[in-house]
Amino acid sequence: MSYEWDVAINKAILNNSPKVHKILEENPYIKDVASELRETKNRVLDDIDAYISKTQKSVEKLGGHVHIAKDSTEAMEIVKEILGEKRKIVVSKSNVLYEIKLREELENEGMDIWETDLGEYLVQLNKDMPSHLVAPAIHLTKDKIGKLLNENLDSSINENTSAEEMVSRVRKFLMEKYLAADAGITGANAIAADTGSVLLIENEGNIRIDTVLPQTHIAITGIDKIVPTLKDAFNEVIVQASYAGYYPPTYINVTSGPSATGDIELQRVSPATGPKEFHLILLDNGRKEAINSDIRESLLCIRCGRCYFSCPSYKLYGKDFGDSPYTGPTGIMWSAITSKKYDKSMLCMHSGGCKEVCPMDINIPRMIERIKFRYMEES
Incomplete structure (x- = not known):
């Protein structure tokens, strides 16, 4: 990605992450x-x-x-x-x-x-x-x-x-x-x-x-x-x-x-x-089909976008990590559900940060792993 992207994403992370930590600390409920x-x-x-x-x-x-x-x-x-x-x-x-x-x-x-x-x-x-x-x-x-x-x-x-x-x-x-x-x-x-x-x-x-x-x-x-x-x-x-x-x-x-x-x-x-x-x-x-599949847990996503800022693949590839508007770790799951696109999952580095910050406790790395299997079966 470009230098502009590096500047933009770093500013976004610095603005977002401390805010979320503070919100959750002050409002534990x-x-x-x-x-x-x-x-x-x-x-x-x-x-x-x-x-x-x-x-x-x-x-x-x-x-x-x-x-x-x-x-x-x-x-x-x-x-x-x-x-x-x-x-x-x-x-x-x-x-x-x-x-x-x-x-x-x-x-x-x-x-x-x-x-x-x-x-x-x-x-x-x-x-x-x-x-x-x-x-x-x-x-x-x-x-x-x-x-x-x-x-x-x-x-x-x-x-x-x-x-x-x-x-x-x-x-x-x-x-x-x-x-x-x-x-x-x-x-x-x-x-x-x-x-x-x-x-x-x-x-x-x-x-x-x-x-x-x-x-x-x-x-x-x-x-x-x-x-x-x-x-x-x-x-x-x-x-x-x-x-x-x-x-x-x-x-x-x-x-x-x-x-x-x-x-x-x-x-x-x-x-x-x-x-x-x-x-x-x-x-x-594709949502009903996903309910009865091995990536059902993806449907619990509420699209808060927090996983993006803990994802090294998103930091590196930007919106190329996924198929816009469904980019980032969230986007890999939703692209698989709605358009049966699996290829961008191969860019995932499996750092696990996405799972740690997900409010719905979705095992996002596991979901992406299963999407990778789908891609390999197709290839």
Whole structure:
């Protein structure tokens, strides 16, 4: 990798690792919550069809719609059918959206679609792919970002422009896109089967706008994100935020169906000010098959991205260690599940650091070892 990558990854490690250690030291209960969450997610995997059915009933009870997609192609067909003539789209950071190639597909359809997470927006401008699950643009230095914004957004931005000014210019551009958007498309950090609620964590505020300002909200995520109750869903987002180094998260967004009001005789009426339509697309794309395989444990991953910073292969190869957006140790597992790609597993050095830091106590080296066997059987 380049000198720029070495600088970027070392800064990221120095910024992230001490923060996570401090969070866990000051909030010891989080480790107990993580242990409980592992057991909870295993119960869901043991009876996944029942939990999918329960989620569907819960969402529909609130006036939302649930769609089951067996693969990426089917997911995109569903999205296009929901959108119909809607052409202006805002999206929030989601690895599943990359998994189904959502932005690429909709751009090819001529739609005006924009990433609203700052890192993802920069990746979009760079015609690039994310280098990390949580921090997609860590491979871009401030100088590179300034050049991108100069060429694509505002020619007055230069090497002397502060990070604060850059963010301000992007914020102004994206606000215009929010106000014009016909639909907002998000992923999900967790889904509560008992209420049909979709939970999303963030710090920028863009997801909150994506989910309430456009009149159609589409949430797309894997079936592995389903947990039994709303309490379990909060547990998942708290653990993910903590191990990513963002505790407390600035925002936890909870969406339960389309907008509604109860201000007339306490009768629930929908829609209200927010979206008229809510659609949840649950994606399989290899996940059910993985439940019954020797890499089932990979499905417990909550995508906190912490394993990246303890991985010598990721430090050396960057986003080439995996198939973006699924890079790093996490990405080796998810590439095997969703696209049956096993070759990048051969770059793993088996340091074991990933297992030591995983909140879900996944034996990641063992999972990657089994993926290596698959690659060798194919070769």
